[in-house]
Amino acid sequence: MTDHRVPAVRAEGLVKHFDGKEDAVEAVRGVDLEIQPGEIFGFLGPNGAGKSTTVRMLTTLLSITAGRAEVNGIDVARDPEAVRGRIGVALQEAGLDPRQTGRELLTLHGRLFGLDQAAAEKRTQELLELVELEDAADRVTKGYSGGMQRRLDLAAALVHEPEVLFLDEPTTGLDPASRLTVWEEVRRINGHGTTVFLTTQYLEEADQLCDRLAIIDDGRIVREGTPANLKAELGERLGGTEVTLDDVFLDATGRSRDRAAGEVQEVGA
Amino acid sequence: MNATIVLGKRSLREAIRQPDALLMTMFIPIFFLVVNTGQAAEIFPSSSTEFLQGQGYGAFQLPITLLLAASFGMASLFLVEEIEGGYFDKLRAMPIPRYSMVLGRLVAEGAKGVVISTVIVLLALPFGITIASGPLGFFLLILLATLWGVVYAGFMQLIALKTRNAAAVNSGGLIFFPLLFLTPNFVPREMLTRPMEIAATLNPVTYLMEALRSLILTDLDWGAVLPGFAVVAGLGAIMLLLNVRMIQSYD
Numbered sequence: 001m002t003d004h005r006v007p008a009v010r011a012e013g014l015v016k017h018f019d020g021k022e023d024a025v026e027a028v029r030g031v032d033l034e035i036q037p038g039e040i041f042g043f044l045g046p047n048g049a050g051k052s053t054t055v056r057m058l059t060t061l062l063s064i065t066a067g068r069a070e071v072n073g074i075d076v077a078r079d080p081e082a083v084r085g086r087i088g089v090a091l092q093e094a095g096l097d098p099r100q101t102g103r104e105l106l107t108l109h110g111r112l113f114g115l116d117q118a119a120a121e122k123r124t125q126e127l128l129e130l131v132e133l134e135d136a137a138d139r140v141t142k143g144y145s146g147g148m149q150r151r152l153d154l155a156a157a158l159v160h161e162p163e164v165l166f167l168d169e170p171t172t173g174l175d176p177a178s179r180l181t182v183w184e185e186v187r188r189i190n191g192h193g194t195t196v197f198l199t200t201q202y203l204e205e206a207d208q209l210c211d212r213l214a215i216i217d218d219g220r221i222v223r224e225g226t227p228a229n230l231k232a233e234l235g236e237r238l239g240g241t242e243v244t245l246d247d248v249f250l251d252a253t254g255r256s257r258d259r260a261a262g263e264v265q266e267v268g269a
Numbered sequence: 270m271n272a273t274i275v276l277g278k279r280s281l282r283e284a285i286r287q288p289d290a291l292l293m294t295m296f297i298p299i300f301f302l303v304v305n306t307g308q309a310a311e312i313f314p315s316s317s318t319e320f321l322q323g324q325g326y327g328a329f330q331l332p333i334t335l336l337l338a339a340s341f342g343m344a345s346l347f348l349v350e351e352i353e354g355g356y357f358d359k360l361r362a363m364p365i366p367r368y369s370m371v372l373g374r375l376v377a378e379g380a381k382g383v384v385i386s387t388v389i390v391l392l393a394l395p396f397g398i399t400i401a402s403g404p405l406g407f408f409l410l411i412l413l414a415t416l417w418g419v420v421y422a423g424f425m426q427l428i429a430l431k432t433r434n435a436a437a438v439n440s441g442g443l444i445f446f447p448l449l450f451l452t453p454n455f456v457p458r459e460m461l462t463r464p465m466e467i468a469a470t471l472n473p474v475t476y477l478m479e480a481l482r483s484l485i486l487t488d489l490d491w492g493a494v495l496p497g498f499a500v501v502a503g504l505g506a507i508m509l510l511l512n513v514r515m516i517q518s519y520d
Binding site: 059060061062063081082084085087089091092093094095096097098099100104108109111112113114140153156 | 271272275276279282283286287347350351354355356357358359360361362363364365520
């Protein structure tokens, strides 16, 4: 049966060049992606592979050099305003206003997403309870710990109940307990139907959370599939050995071990 | 417009939580007022100095104090901090008009400007300085100084958006700073040396200063006041246009 749903995220031949001192730097070199509504999609890659650049293009924060991207069928380059109303974004750095309290920040976001004051305050209280920051709600965010900042950042991305949530390395730098809290939260958000696009360097995180994932290396997608399928494919190539997602990642990126033997069909450009 | 007001209120909260920055904004200009007046008041006694219109030399210096205070805003530094911290990107990922992101901070700068200008003028009154143009002149004086503060903050914001660097914003401020002094700030324009007179005539800030000075020293003289408002309107339009273009093409 054909799935006629509009993909939550679609990218075709997505390219990003930055002007360098001598030549242009090709950060993303033709990424194709299709993420279905309701999926948790993991986007993995080594440092500098193009993960964050891809996310920034998909979230309207960075212009697209070539190719096209859509969120819920809306062209990111042609109608960025409409895309912004449908997405939530928590970037690599927990970008918070250091001089506002957690409560003020969430209420501000609610107002900026079009809620009236009463509705914004109500939503703020719900989110503070959700991320367990009620006790710190009236302190300025400058004094928050890294974990608290991440949780508040996540809450801020959820103020308007986005259809697609982009999380760029949401657990980097967090202690194990805070990381588990974020995982639980991502699962809960996804349980309500929100599509989640998650970049991470933690393979265990991708294995635990993601329905499907893609591995990007040097600006190109080099593997794509479900964690189980990717592991099974590599295991088969290695003659039935049990493999982990770490092995898949290392095989795909060839970073610190020799590539596993056998032909590999590279996905994407 | 709703987003502009919401962001403006946020910036005001930000300013209120940095009272030390507000105090410094007023301290340096008042320091210059006291020092300049102290040094030159003997040279220009009010009884025999025609351009003082019967007031003390402090009244002649008050405009530069107001312009300095209006030029010491912290908005661009807060913006750089926000860019470096990543919060600016969070705002950019929201469905809010780009002009609101520019105007939000400027609305707050305007509100701060009203308070700072009013406090400075009120502090000057007990020292014998009067606003000769009356209550309407007082209102126009505060309005013009405030609008200049908004325009100046807008240009500094432009540097912040372009460079995304606090040191560059500070240096950028130094580029604009001489404009405040290539003006008839110690004596009227006709008493300047010829090269300085030419420089002052070409400098738009001169017309702003002469408008403020006219409001302090004489009855309401629209011929002197209107050029000041025209300068603010013209520079303000350029500033807004450049800011919105910059923020729209911001990558």
